[in-house]
Amino acid sequence: MRENRRPLGEVEGHIPALRRYARGLMDHDHPDSAACADDMVREVVERSRRHGHLAVFKNPRLWLYATLTTCNRARARKSPPEARPTGLTPAPGVRNSLAKVVLEDREALLLVVVEGFSYAQAASILGLSRLGVANRVARARQQLGGPLEATLGGQARRKPDLPPYLRLVK
Numbered sequence: 001m002r003e004n005r006r007p008l009g010e011v012e013g014h015i016p017a018l019r020r021y022a023r024g025l026m027d028h029d030h031p032d033s034a035a036c037a038d039d040m041v042r043e044v045v046e047r048s049r050r051h052g053h054l055a056v057f058k059n060p061r062l063w064l065y066a067t068l069t070t071c072n073r074a075r076a077r078k079s080p081p082e083a084r085p086t087g088l089t090p091a092p093g094v095r096n097s098l099a100k101v102v103l104e105d106r107e108a109l110l111l112v113v114v115e116g117f118s119y120a121q122a123a124s125i126l127g128l129s130r131l132g133v134a135n136r137v138a139r140a141r142q143q144l145g146g147p148l149e150a151t152l153g154g155q156a157r158r159k160p161d162l163p164p165y166l167r168l169v170k
Contacts, residue, residue, distance in 0.1 A: 011048050014064050017115060018044060021065065024110045025072045027099050040071045065115070066125045069107055076103055101143045108136035109144075 022037035044067045098106065111122040112133065119130045119137075126133060 011045050043071050044068045101140050105136045105140035108133050109140035112137050
């Protein structure tokens with residue numbers, strides 16, 4: 001019986017973004033973080049090929065990101081506890097600061113801010129409510145605030161203090 005394997009073409013356009021997301025999830029202190037991220041993307045591509053056509057999903061992109069998130073969570077569970085980021089140790093540089101954000105918060109931040117998913121889409125990928133995603137994004141931004149401020153030497157671009165009725169709400 002012939003295995004139902006689809007050509008790489010359906011997934012190919014998503015690979016660069018999946019790699020960006022996978023690398024954002026990695027702990028950059030680890031020397032093999034880029035290779036591990038690429039391995040996870042390879043696993044997602046292979047799972048999609050085994051599954052068949054992505055057209056059966058309402059949004060194939062969401063399925064790819066959800067699968068990558070699941071792979072990363074499995075990888076994180078297998079790593080020893082001392083190798084996991086605690087979110088308490090600031091490091092120099094934006095990439096290293098991002099790696100110090102707690103994994104659950106980092107997932108939400110990357111999906112919403114970097115990958116451009118809506119809160120509802122990120123909630124679908126992560127298996128959370130929209131409020132849960134909003135809370136995780138807020139915590140991640142709060143965790144990044146200190147390290148980024150220190151990295152930029154206090155020169156972070158700040159919005160001028162405006163009266164409450166003039167502040168922009170996103």
